[in-house]
Amino acid sequence: MSPGGAPVLDVDALLDDPATRIVVCCGSGGVGKTTTAAALALRAAERGRHAVVITVDPARRLAQSLGLTELDNTPRRVPGTEGDGSLHAMMLDMKRTFDETVAANADAEKAAQIFDNPFYQALSSSFAGTQEYMAMEKLGQLRRSDEWDLIVVDTPPSRSALDFLDAPKRLGRFLDGRLLRFLGSPARSGPLRLIGAGLGLVTGVVARVLGAQLLRDVQSFVGAFDSVFGGFQERAEQTYRLLQAEGTAFVVVAAPEQDALREASYFVDRLSAERMPLAGLVLNRTQHVLAPDLSAARASAAAEALETAGEHPLAAAVLRLHTGRVRRRDRERRLRDRFAAEHPEVGMVEVPARPEDVHDLDALREIGRALGGSDSAG
Amino acid sequence: MSSRDRDWDGARLHVVTGKGGTGKTTVAAALALALAAEGGRVLLVEVEGRQGIAPLFGVPPLSYEERRVAAAGRGEVRALSVDAEEALVEYLDLFHGLRRAAGALRRFGAVDFVTAIAPGARDVLLTGKVSEAVRRRSRPGGPHVYDAVVLDAPPTGRIARFLDVTAAVSGLARVGTVRDHADQVREVVHSAETVVHFVTLLEEMPVQECLDGIAELRALGLNVGGVLVNKVRPALLEDSVLTAAAGGVVDVDALARGLQAAGLPEPDGLARRLSGEVVEHARHVRMEREARERLAAAARPCYDVALLEEGVDLAGLHRLAESLRAQGAV
Numbered sequence: 137m138s139p140g141g142a143p144v145l146d147v148d149a150l151l152d153d154p155a156t157r158i159v160v161c162c163g164s165g166g167v168g169k170t171t172t173a174a175a176l177a178l179r180a181a182e183r184g185r186h187a188v189v190i191t192v193d194p195a196r197r198l199a200q201s202l203g204l205t206e207l208d209n210t211p212r213r214v215p216g217t218e219g220d221g222s223l224h225a226m227m228l229d230m231k232r233t234f235d236e237t238v239a240a241n242a243d244a245e246k247a248a249q250i251f252d253n254p255f256y257q258a259l260s261s262s263f264a265g266t267q268e269y270m271a272m273e274k275l276g277q278l279r280r281s282d283e284w285d286l287i288v289v290d291t292p293p294s295r296s297a298l299d300f301l302d303a304p305k306r307l308g309r310f311l312d313g314r315l316l317r318f319l320g321s322p323a324r325s326g327p328l329r330l331i332g333a334g335l336g337l338v339t340g341v342v343a344r345v346l347g348a349q350l351l352r353d354v355q356s357f358v359g360a361f362d363s364v365f366g367g368f369q370e371r372a373e374q375t376y377r378l379l380q381a382e383g384t385a386f387v388v389v390a391a392p393e394q395d396a397l398r399e400a401s402y403f404v405d406r407l408s409a410e411r412m413p414l415a416g417l418v419l420n421r422t423q424h425v426l427a428p429d430l431s432a433a434r435a436s437a438a439a440e441a442l443e444t445a446g447e448h449p450l451a452a453a454v455l456r457l458h459t460g461r462v463r464r465r466d467r468e469r470r471l472r473d474r475f476a477a478e479h480p481e482v483g484m485v486e487v488p489a490r491p492e493d494v495h496d497l498d499a500l501r502e503i504g505r506a507l508g509g510s511d512s513a514g
Numbered sequence: 515m516s517s518r519d520r521d522w523d524g525a526r527l528h529v530v531t532g533k534g535g536t537g538k539t540t541v542a543a544a545l546a547l548a549l550a551a552e553g554g555r556v557l558l559v560e561v562e563g564r565q566g567i568a569p570l571f572g573v574p575p576l577s578y579e580e581r582r583v584a585a586a587g588r589g590e591v592r593a594l595s596v597d598a599e600e601a602l603v604e605y606l607d608l609f610h611g612l613r614r615a616a617g618a619l620r621r622f623g624a625v626d627f628v629t630a631i632a633p634g635a636r637d638v639l640l641t642g643k644v645s646e647a648v649r650r651r652s653r654p655g656g657p658h659v660y661d662a663v664v665l666d667a668p669p670t671g672r673i674a675r676f677l678d679v680t681a682a683v684s685g686l687a688r689v690g691t692v693r694d695h696a697d698q699v700r701e702v703v704h705s706a707e708t709v710v711h712f713v714t715l716l717e718e719m720p721v722q723e724c725l726d727g728i729a730e731l732r733a734l735g736l737n738v739g740g741v742l743v744n745k746v747r748p749a750l751l752e753d754s755v756l757t758a759a760a761g762g763v764v765d766v767d768a769l770a771r772g773l774q775a776a777g778l779p780e781p782d783g784l785a786r787r788l789s790g791e792v793v794e795h796a797r798h799v800r801m802e803r804e805a806r807e808r809l810a811a812a813a814r815p816c817y818d819v820a821l822l823e824e825g826v827d828l829a830g831l832h833r834l835a836e837s838l839r840a841q842g843a844v
Contacts, residue, residue: 165669166535166720258634338624341606341615345628345692346635391535394825395566426794427787430778438776450765451772453750454788457795460747463823491797493718 142476145416145483147507151180151286155383158279159415162291163389164399168420171494171503172389172487173290174202174225178214178497179504180286181223187286188224188278192271199227202497209233211278216497224284233270234260237371241364249360255353256361267292269372276375301410385415392422392468397475404479416483418507419472423465424488425458432462485509520844521815522739525709527648527702528664531673531727532713533720537744539566540826540834541713541819542666547835548844550589554661557647558583558593561640562668567593570826584828586835594647598629601639605695638679638696645702670712670727677703677710678734709739714809716743716802721809728812740843741814743806745821749799751792759796764789817841
């Protein structure tokens with residue numbers, strides 16, 4: 137199926153290609169990223185890949201759609217898959233990932249100092265970008281472990297769909313920034329003295345606003361973190377390069393709605409600016425129509441005629457139902473075509489809306505078939 | 515104002531949350547119009563820089579400046595996009611007379627630190643600006659500038675942390691002025707004049723997140739308002755037809771006769787294809803009804819917000835606002 141003349145996103149070719157090692161699903165909240173990631177991973181596994189899917193949502197979404205009751209920070213084998221491949225799934229525990237990363241980069245004494253620091257405790261459990269940073273860190277870890285030949289990663293439900301690209305850099309910039317250097321060694325002399333007046337003002341303001349205790353916590357955190365920081369920064373950069381590498385594919389997921397497509401559009405531009413390899417767009421949960429030859433106008437006129445005559449209430453109601461579905465589909469197609477016109481190079485595949493929720497492998501398999509292009513109803 | 519009985523009469527701050535994708539911005543906008551309908555001045559605020567409000571009202575992107583976006587009856591809706599950096603600068607100016615320090619703060623990464631990294635500080639700045647708008651008076655002792663403030667809040671997964679500002683800063687800034695600021699915000703957020711409404715769709719995950727979010731906010735002692743069920747479609751088919759169709763049974767012959775009577779070609783084939791649509795629809799309705807039953811566990815008033823088939827625009831928002839008023843919400 138080639139929606140609206142746009143190039144087709146050939147999901148099966150992508151999943152079957154042994155060179156494809158990482159698939160990143162991104163998009164705004166509520167568009168079905170997690171389900172799409174799980175369906176892609178399952179389809180890949182059942183086509184012979186050894187796949188692992190990382191989800192970062194705190195909710196039980198993936199657990200439910202994979203029929204699992206518990207997901208922790210370790211990939212678990214998903215039972216019930218068919219074929220020679222295998223599927224593992226894990227839910228990211230951001231605090232644990234952060235702790236493990238610190239432990240791997242610091243000696244025991246330094247690590248203990250860091251874990252005890254109140255600023256670290258807050259940073260590792262609530263900083264807006266930590267989840268994104270740790271999702272990428274975990275992705276890097278799994279990739280380096282080389283235990284799986286395909287990693288599918290679902291991105292966090294950020295305030296902005298792009299946070300997972302920006303947050304690691306922002307945290308890195310902060311940890312490497314002038315403010316922290318200064319806070320980490322307030323007594324330092326030399327060149328810093330020249331800009332000391334400005335910095336003095338800044339630390340004075342930060343101390344007044346946030347309290348001097350916070351500054352002391354930050355200072356001791358930086359002192360302890362300094363020794364492991366190089367490792368952190370280097371790994372963040374490695375992961376960023378990994379995302380740009382051949383073998384990585386970004387799949388943007390969008391619902392056929394104005395907001396979601398606007399975000400998708402922004403995302404496509406941003407990925408291209410960052411030279412991130414975009415595979416294409418999944419237009420998720422589209423309205424499909426089983427009687428496409430009956431137009432909305434004709435169905436609506438027929439319903440009205442029956443209603444006026446006061447006859448055949450069943451047929452009249454069904455025609456009204458059909459009218460609504462066709463109108464909705466037409467509106468979705470207009471939005472889709474506008475997106476396609478703005479991004480003629482982006483391949484697309486549609487996944488029809490399902491009447492019911494997804495909570496088992498069969499439903500994921502069906503979504504996988506639609507992603508593979510073999511369920512092109514409507 | 516009229517004396518009709520409305521569920522949220524005493525509220526002045528309406529916080530609207532919901533799972534991502536449930537349409538909370540649309541519902542927040544409709545709620546603001548409904549609140550303004552009887553002559554009030556209402557402020558609609560977004561805090562995530564998504565610029566979701568402007569396209570709904572067909573106006574240019576919002577800035578950190580309150581601007582009229584719609585007239586509603588005798589009232590009006592103004593809108594504001596709160597940016598944490600600008601809120602910080604304003605805060606420094608108001609409380610410390612330090613507006614000019616902003617440049618130096620930015621250069622040394624302190625603005626980035628406070629607004630993006632220092633955990634909790636960002637949320638205090640954002641809720642602080644909202645609280646200021648709620649408390650603002652035209653002159654000391656005079657009437658409030660806004661009769662109501664509607665906050666298009668972060669999604670359900672983050673709402674408790676967002677509103678629980680005291681916890682956010684208490685672990686960190688134990689003494690700084692941001693702590694005093696947080697205490698004031700806390701007073702507004704916990705007051706009887708603040709309610710938190712939840713937007714949901716009749717689907718499993720949004721309903722689950724809605725119920726979880728309500729429990730979480732109750733545990734924090736916040737006032738949970740209503741549940742706004744978005745994208746509700748009119749019931750077209752009778753219950754007996756729906757029940758049978760959900761089990762895969764549709765009276766295809768009766769349908770074909772009706773299609774023939776309406777003069778449509780090939781009524782038998784058409785009836786078979788349309789019956790497939792009926793079965794899907796019936797299964798969807800069954801899922802929606804189960805979701806609605808689960809929502810009843812929250813024991814909160816529910817309001818329906820209709821699906822706008824043609825997309826959301828100002829005329830559609832006015833229809834939704836009118837319907838919210840008719841349902842007695844505001």
